[in-house]
Amino acid sequence: MSSAPPPLVSLRALTKRYGATLAVDGASLAVAPGEIVGLLGQNGAGKTTLLECLLGLRAADSGEITLAGLDLRSQPREALRVVGAQLQPSALQDKITPREALRFHAALYGVAADVAALLARFGLVEKADARFDTLSTGQRQRLALALALVHRPTLLVLDEPTTGLDPQTRRALHQILRDHRTAGGGVLLSTHDLDEAERLCDRVAILHRGRIVADAAPAALLIRASAGTRLRCRTAQPQSFPDFQSSADGLAHAAVAQEAARAIAALTRAVQEAGNTLVELQLSPPTLEDAFVALTGDAWDDKPEAAP
Numbered sequence: 001m002s003s004a005p006p007p008l009v010s011l012r013a014l015t016k017r018y019g020a021t022l023a024v025d026g027a028s029l030a031v032a033p034g035e036i037v038g039l040l041g042q043n044g045a046g047k048t049t050l051l052e053c054l055l056g057l058r059a060a061d062s063g064e065i066t067l068a069g070l071d072l073r074s075q076p077r078e079a080l081r082v083v084g085a086q087l088q089p090s091a092l093q094d095k096i097t098p099r100e101a102l103r104f105h106a107a108l109y110g111v112a113a114d115v116a117a118l119l120a121r122f123g124l125v126e127k128a129d130a131r132f133d134t135l136s137t138g139q140r141q142r143l144a145l146a147l148a149l150v151h152r153p154t155l156l157v158l159d160e161p162t163t164g165l166d167p168q169t170r171r172a173l174h175q176i177l178r179d180h181r182t183a184g185g186g187v188l189l190s191t192h193d194l195d196e197a198e199r200l201c202d203r204v205a206i207l208h209r210g211r212i213v214a215d216a217a218p219a220a221l222l223i224r225a226s227a228g229t230r231l232r233c234r235t236a237q238p239q240s241f242p243d244f245q246s247s248a249d250g251l252a253h254a255a256v257a258q259e260a261a262r263a264i265a266a267l268t269r270a271v272q273e274a275g276n277t278l279v280e281l282q283l284s285p286p287t288l289e290d291a292f293v294a295l296t297g298d299a300w301d302d303k304p305e306a307a308p
């Protein structure tokens with residue numbers, strides 16, 4: 001009987017403190033082969049710290065980390081060979097060129113890389129021999145991802161890979177990640193872009209004050225956070241409706257948790273009964289942002305320092 005392959009990432013009860021700050025607080029998370037998992041969280045939620053622990057760049061205080069079934073603590077070399085990583089900030093030596101950097105990384109891993117193909121795939125042919133310090137933000141990001149893929153890792157760990165990218169480059173990068181998934185690889189990426197998470201990720205884990213407060217498919221998260229569909233209408237004469245917020249210009253809006261049809265029927269009936277006219281009616285589905293806000297609170301709440 002063949003057993004299922006181990007998860008590419010398995011984090012169990014990971015904890016990391018910086019002095020009195022509890023940056024990661026018992027976080028557990030898994031990434032399976034063929035899965036793109038998004039890590040979301042407000043500034044300071046602990047995303048970078050979690051990723052750095054996962055990559056062996058920071059020692060966790062407690063918890064277990066395995067990569068493709070290999071224990072990071074007892075087999076760090078073997079475990080880390082599975083991973084290609086891109087962390088912030090992506091800085092390289094000023095004078096190195098993309099071509100040299102790719103060759104250097106391939107040599108470091110002892111692999112034969114098709115540098116020309118990588119340069120082409122990441123749209124860096126024209127800049128292949130330009131110094132790193134002359135590259136734009138987007139070109140640096142693309143090079144960083146190309147470097148992460150040089151040794152053909154199964155797992156990609158990316159810290160905000162699309163920040164600062166133009167829409168075309170972002171789309172191209174999404175396609176590269178989807179291709180990686182199709183080939184059976186896994187991706188764990190942190191992002192602040194909820195739209196990106198919704199479109200790209202199979203699962204989204206929300207980190208809040210160092211804890212994973214949700215871990216589910218984006219669609220399931222929307223339901224779990226009971227983020228309601230929004231109904232918005234405009235009437236010829238201002239009118240108020242129960243549970244709706246109305247304004248003097250005839251606009252009224254409300255969140256309807258379920259049964260949008262019933263809410264619309266009640267609304268249109270009320271408009272008719274008042275002898276008013278409905279000018280505009282709009283139904284908007286909940287967004288991942290609604291769910292995120294519901295799960296983490298919308299304020300930039302100051303994180304209280306945890307007791308040591």
Ligand code: ATP
Pocket residue numbers: 018021022023041042043044045046047048049050303
């Ligand atoms: P952002 O979205 O802003 O990048 P993040 O979710 O990646 O945030 P981290 O950078 O992991 O969050 O920070 C988590 C907490 O740990 C924060 O309170 C931060 O101030 C603290 N922290 C991070 N790095 C250090 C460090 N080297 N020394 C002390 N505290 C740190």
